[in-house]
Amino acid sequence: MRISQYLLATVKETPADAEIISHKLMIRAGLVRKLASGLYNWLPLGLKVLNNIEKIVREEMNKSGAMEVLMPIVQHAELWHESDRWEQMGEELLRFKDRHSRDFCLGPTHEEVITDLVRGEYTSYKQLPAIFYQIQTKFRDERRPRFGVMRAREFIMKDAYSFHINEESLQNTYEQMYQTYYNIFQRLGLNFRSVVADSGSIGGNTSHEFHVLADSGEDEIVFSTKGDYAANIELAVGNLAIKNSSEARKDSEIVNTGSEHSVEAVAGLLNIGVYKIIKTLIVHGEDEEGNISDELIALLLRGDQELNEIKAQKLQGVASPLKFASDELITKKIGCGVGCLGPSNLKLRKIADHSVENLFNFTCGANQPGKHITNMNWSEGCAYDEVADIRKVQENDYSLDGGGILSVKRGIEVGHIFQLGKKYSDALNATVLDSGGKAVTMLMGCYGIGVSRLVAASIEQNHDQKGIVWPENIAPFQLIIVQIDAHKSRQVADLSDSTYEKCIEMGIEVLMDDRDKKTSPGVKFAESELIGIPHRLVISSRSLAEDAVEYTHRQHGEKQKVKTNDLIQFLVKLLSS
């Protein structure tokens, strides 16, 4: 492609509404343009990258034996009523009516559609297992789209679904998909980790997420320095060192803490460690039908620890999603507001985190305005009803297995695999006959990759001061030829033209900067670096004086002179792999 004929939509200024580096660079390099919140146009350069990533995903999926299909993005409500998700999904599901006033939605995922398809086509256990996948646009009406294509409302996803006659088969395919995902992210040259994950609203039990490591990631992932333990922080578990077990027990004392409410402020006032304070959080309960109630529940945590809301809301009787009680309600029921609460003489259901189980001589609120109790110990008047793990794991906790230390890093979720079990096949009555001629409900797995998100994730890991540094297998072009002074030098014009033609003949993805004298060399260099083309040839009268052209590698910046006679040989060697 010749740049003079191409939409190279680079911008010099950093866009004001971009926060993270990949978003800034995707706008600056002219890969995407925003249409509306969470909706993006893919420009020619960006689409080439997206297509390259799709190609790798497709190759590896095909290699795994999965069959590619394409399902509609518009789905009718009936299917969603069958799975009971029409109501469950909430605002994320964009619903609308057709001309006959029938309910439809834009597909945020395709469990219902694929299950409907398979139940119509599959009749025998002999046809299983079967894996289907598609690479297609999804729409999720996100509350807050952000970070460009990283969290867009409309995005490209590779979603796959597998069907099985038994658990063993599901497990096998799950492991095979795990390996396929591993291969895909490996080929994309990403620094990634797989972690045990919460399956969330999609249902099912076993689940793993694949995260690209990046400081801008929205997720926190935890892994052990020894052994294989790795998990999303939402469900990560770890052990804390017990800090004051050897201390002799003292007598408790009520102290005035005035207007100090936060754990840090109280610790400072009393000159004690934050870890010796018990933090009391009050949340709403839930009745047997799952409706939020006004019954309040106290959650007890060590002062230096944070609540893991996901863990807490999974507990029996705790409102899900978790809802903190308002200050007014707490004051009404307990007699003092947030900031002076404690387990002593508190007439609520009290759930203690493991971190407070072994505390001695601790400080907690006295349930009276402006007062705390110091040197408290667990006793009849100050007790908890049950112990649970409701703590957010922290850096340097001890791993439960392997004896390692836990490390917390930020990640971008680019893949998620689930064992769904019979959730959808049961709801939609997707059965096949087993060897005994009996109808059995199929087991399912589902496997997603955020393809458009991968473009952004890759940039997060592959950039420098000057711009994007594409890995070769996803770069929009392999080679950029920059011609300088072509209007002055016949030789420059001829050599760059002939080299360009030769590259096309050889099947090399080549971009030629043939813009005229109005585009200065500086602009050409800066833009070639911004858009991150791996290899660059500069053809100018300066180097031609030595009968050579100049080659630069984008990643390590290493330059070399290549004699014009050796040029084609050089390119063949460089780019034929």
Place this chain on the structure above:
RNA sequence: CGGGGUAUAGCGCAGCCUGGUAGCGCAUCUGCUUUGGGAGCAGAGGGUCGUUGGUUCGAAUCCAGCUACCCCGACCA
């Protein structure tokens, strides 16, 4: 959905407080010069100031509603 903010030329912004002539940088177009790191000079084009209404002799500016977008928190590839 709660809290905060923004809306003026293709992009980035000033002007608003204190009402009266539509402004800057980049980009674009023309000409000349320049040519190895986002060029210089001269000229030109381009805006119903998000939208609806109100106040006023007069509104980009003051007031109200609406809409869109962005940021911070709970959900997700």
